[in-house]
Amino acid sequence: MNEFHSDFEIVAREDFSDVTFMLEVRHPMMARAAKPGQFVIVTSHPDGERIPLTIADFDAARGTITLVIQAVGKTTLEMKETCRVGTHLYGLAGPMGIPSHLGNSKKVICVGGGLGVAPVYPQARALKESGAYVIGVLGFRTKDLIFWDEKFRNICDELIVCTDDGSAGLHGFVTDGIRKALEVHDDIDEVVAIGPPMMMKACCDATREAGIKTMVSLNPIMVDGTGMCGGCRVKVGEIVKFACVDGPDFDGHQVDFDDLMVRLRRYKEEEAAATKRWSETCRMTQV
Amino acid sequence: MKKRTVRSIPQQRTPVRELDPVVRSRNFEEVNCGYDEQEALLESQRCLFCPEPKCIAGCPVNINIPAFIEKIGAKDYRGAYDVITGTNLLPAVCGRVCPQENQCEGVCVVGETLEPVAIGRLERFVGDLAIANGWVNRPYIEPTDFKVGVVGSGPAGMACAADMAKAGCEVTVFEAFHEAGGVLRYGIPDFRLPNSVVDAEIDKLRELGVKFEVNTLVGRLFTIEQMLDELGFSAVFIGTGAGYPALLGIPGDSLNGVLSANELLTRCNLMKARDFPNVDTPLPLGKHVVVVGAGNTAMDALRVTKRLGAESVACVYRRSKTECPARAEEVHHAEQEGIEFHWLTNPVEVIDDGSGSVAAIRCIRMELGEPDDSGRRRPVPVPGSEFEIETDQVVFAIGTNANPIIGQTSKLKLNKWGYLETDANLMTSIAGVFAGGDIVTGAATVIEAMGAGRRAARSMKRYLGLREAIEEPSSETIFGIDAREHNFVRVKAA
Ligand SMILES: Cc1cc2nc3c(=O)[nH]c(=O)nc-3n(C[C@H](O)[C@H](O)[C@H](O)COP(=O)(O)OP(=O)(O)OC[C@H]3O[C@@H](n4cnc5c(N)ncnc54)[C@H](O)[C@@H]3O)c2cc1C
Ligand SMILES: Cc1cc2nc3c(=O)[nH]c(=O)nc-3n(C[C@H](O)[C@H](O)[C@H](O)COP(=O)(O)OP(=O)(O)OC[C@H]3O[C@@H](n4cnc5c(N)ncnc54)[C@H](O)[C@@H]3O)c2cc1C
Ligand code: SF4
Ligand code: FES
Numbered sequence: 001m002n003e004f005h006s007d008f009e010i011v012a013r014e015d016f017s018d019v020t021f022m023l024e025v026r027h028p029m030m031a032r033a034a035k036p037g038q039f040v041i042v043t044s045h046p047d048g049e050r051i052p053l054t055i056a057d058f059d060a061a062r063g064t065i066t067l068v069i070q071a072v073g074k075t076t077l078e079m080k081e082t083c084r085v086g087t088h089l090y091g092l093a094g095p096m097g098i099p100s101h102l103g104n105s106k107k108v109i110c111v112g113g114g115l116g117v118a119p120v121y122p123q124a125r126a127l128k129e130s131g132a133y134v135i136g137v138l139g140f141r142t143k144d145l146i147f148w149d150e151k152f153r154n155i156c157d158e159l160i161v162c163t164d165d166g167s168a169g170l171h172g173f174v175t176d177g178i179r180k181a182l183e184v185h186d187d188i189d190e191v192v193a194i195g196p197p198m199m200m201k202a203c204c205d206a207t208r209e210a211g212i213k214t215m216v217s218l219n220p221i222m223v224d225g226t227g228m229c230g231g232c233r234v235k236v237g238e239i240v241k242f243a244c245v246d247g248p249d250f251d252g253h254q255v256d257f258d259d260l261m262v263r264l265r266r267y268k269e270e271e272a273a274a275t276k277r278w279s280e281t282c283r284m285t286q287v
Numbered sequence: 288m289k290k291r292t293v294r295s296i297p298q299q300r301t302p303v304r305e306l307d308p309v310v311r312s313r314n315f316e317e318v319n320c321g322y323d324e325q326e327a328l329l330e331s332q333r334c335l336f337c338p339e340p341k342c343i344a345g346c347p348v349n350i351n352i353p354a355f356i357e358k359i360g361a362k363d364y365r366g367a368y369d370v371i372t373g374t375n376l377l378p379a380v381c382g383r384v385c386p387q388e389n390q391c392e393g394v395c396v397v398g399e400t401l402e403p404v405a406i407g408r409l410e411r412f413v414g415d416l417a418i419a420n421g422w423v424n425r426p427y428i429e430p431t432d433f434k435v436g437v438v439g440s441g442p443a444g445m446a447c448a449a450d451m452a453k454a455g456c457e458v459t460v461f462e463a464f465h466e467a468g469g470v471l472r473y474g475i476p477d478f479r480l481p482n483s484v485v486d487a488e489i490d491k492l493r494e495l496g497v498k499f500e501v502n503t504l505v506g507r508l509f510t511i512e513q514m515l516d517e518l519g520f521s522a523v524f525i526g527t528g529a530g531y532p533a534l535l536g537i538p539g540d541s542l543n544g545v546l547s548a549n550e551l552l553t554r555c556n557l558m559k560a561r562d563f564p565n566v567d568t569p570l571p572l573g574k575h576v577v578v579v580g581a582g583n584t585a586m587d588a589l590r591v592t593k594r595l596g597a598e599s600v601a602c603v604y605r606r607s608k609t610e611c612p613a614r615a616e617e618v619h620h621a622e623q624e625g626i627e628f629h630w631l632t633n634p635v636e637v638i639d640d641g642s643g644s645v646a647a648i649r650c651i652r653m654e655l656g657e658p659d660d661s662g663r664r665r666p667v668p669v670p671g672s673e674f675e676i677e678t679d680q681v682v683f684a685i686g687t688n689a690n691p692i693i694g695q696t697s698k699l700k701l702n703k704w705g706y707l708e709t710d711a712n713l714m715t716s717i718a719g720v721f722a723g724g725d726i727v728t729g730a731a732t733v734i735e736a737m738g739a740g741r742r743a744a745r746s747m748k749r750y751l752g753l754r755e756a757i758e759e760p761s762s763e764t765i766f767g768i769d770a771r772e773h774n775f776v777r778v779k780a781a
Binding site: 095 | 570
């Protein structure tokens, strides 16, 4: 083994819920290079898909990066079964994308919805380290799905946890959390929002009138992650950008979310077929 | 040997066996079966051994063509291989994918009266024999202390890596994808260039001691500057290709069902999506596919969709067949396979089916007007000639732009189109960093990228103060030993 090479060993795993799990993967060079806002492309086995995942944390001293994954389809469901401590990913490339621009905002709201909680963490931490006042707003469907709230409490000046069903924290969506923060603070410079497209769209709508700069991290379907295929193209203003090399962070008030949501449905049928097939073969091997 | 004349040589170009168009348009087997020995010997009889061979000048890397054809005629195939690899590292690849009709064969003297000598097929014959027999031109390598980094594993990177390894450097090739080969791997499909050929070429590099690090996105994992300053590389070569597909820029071009040829080909070739659902990457296919563009990439996209089972596949191109930039053989094969061509047709809008997917493409007829800067007649729209083609998938293959990653992450000087700027020695604005291939010239050809990799290696050796490894013709004996048999070549002291 040499300094460039890593065998992508999974050194730790934690399950946050039935569908959400965390992997800590060894890649010393990437752990040193990674910056908030960047992502990786993972291939779990030789016939696997290349899937983009945000670098949710990185630790240069331990030589690891952390991924938080929601099992939603064939690849991620399978990873939930196969990615055990001591096993290896087949491929892990990155860090990809332009790191988040940490300007000189003094007071920032960092919003994470569902799985977006993980990718917004390194940004919130970096903002805190740069001296900003950080308000965290985390949204989950229900109490059981909550994760990393402690981790956030350590780096946020204020933390608002929301649940859709009111089983914990504020009863409501992250947009309610944003509004609550805006009521108290009239000097917010910036909002960073990461989560499902629908949520990011709603956050942008919530800040548009007040004219607060709102950065979002887009998650279109990707293949290479290096600007080569154009599959990840998104409309920002009137311009078409490739999220993997021109993003993934963009000015949310410029993003055409409707276009993004339509394009995310592109492979719906094939994804459903693959997931079905996979769960059927799984059941067969289990009996 | 009696002097050959155009009248004394076999008049017909030796035909090459090809798979039946109907059968092959449903599979990914190689279309062109290549010459066998008898066919190659026969075709070699057609070269006139011109005293001033035009073909050599027509070849981007000036292969000594009559010399290798003469060796074939004498059944000295190993000798022929040595002649070719004197300048071309990848004969099995280039024999298959070079646009010979615009290069060596386009200027071959025989071609003035008859069909030109089938130089490409002969080159491939030799390249395939070399793979089958495991020939490598492996000079005696005297190790140096130099570490060389090569970024990108396409033909440019492969060529530079080979030459620097032969000069005794410790060479590491970094590739962003999880497999090496560049366009040869992810772009050009198996029915034109089987993966086994690319594998064989990469194995040869491994035998020379070249190391490959895949899954490595240079610029982001570490920068070019870090390679020199922190990671101990004495020199770096950048061959990252053109990538970044150009968009149609017409209404409806972001609808679902509109995708770049690069995405289609990458899914099919590199990610093996044609075996979905046995592999995980999907490649949803339309029933009626339209491909915009008529270069090699477009031809590959057309023929891949046909093979994946589309009912109809049509090509839309704004100029006429004469101006079409693809290799003649590919256009011919595509026509045989039942692909429709709409020449002099330009798309103006992709039409929504009401749910965000493609229903049709509206096009306008073109006619050729005055010549433009490139000397080609400029296509101009015919007013009122708009019409629609029903389609559920539109693939665009209208060229590429420079990949921005290296530019974003280094101080290297770029030209106004975003390509790397180099001097006559292919050195970039940073001393010790060289570049070549599509990332310097914009999308070009395999042979030009390969040639640039070798030219950069020559400059790199001068920069490092290394002498040239001289590869003597291997039929020579050294100390009474047949060099060929022992598969080594002397290094001449400078
Ligand atoms: C820059 C970026 C960062 C991402 N970070 C994370 C992360 O940190 N953790 C994580 O769990 N996921 C992340 N995603 C989404 C993740 O890539 C997808 O969930 C994954 O590709 C799904 O693969 P699958 O085969 O399991 O599911 P599939 O069967 O392919 O899809 C199942 C469902 O997920 C949706 N989906 C598919 N691809 C994407 C996508 N790219 N983005 C959003 N939804 C998608 C589909 O519409 C479908 O409904 C990120 C995506 C991008 C582009
Ligand atoms: C579909 C298609 C068909 C073609 N057909 C023909 C043909 O028939 N004949 C012909 O002569 N030419 C053909 N061409 C053109 C030819 O393939 C290219 O001109 C040639 O491959 C360029 O070689 P290259 O080494 O410069 O780059 P590429 O072959 O593009 O290789 C570049 C490599 O660098 C990698 N890379 C990029 N950025 C980074 C980074 N930051 N870090 C690490 N790695 C990186 C890429 O992943 C890629 O593997 C075709 C091209 C395409 C797309
Ligand atoms: S130009 Fe044609 S005939 Fe003359 S040497 Fe070259 S291949 Fe032979
Ligand atoms: S993922 Fe292919 S260009 Fe962005």
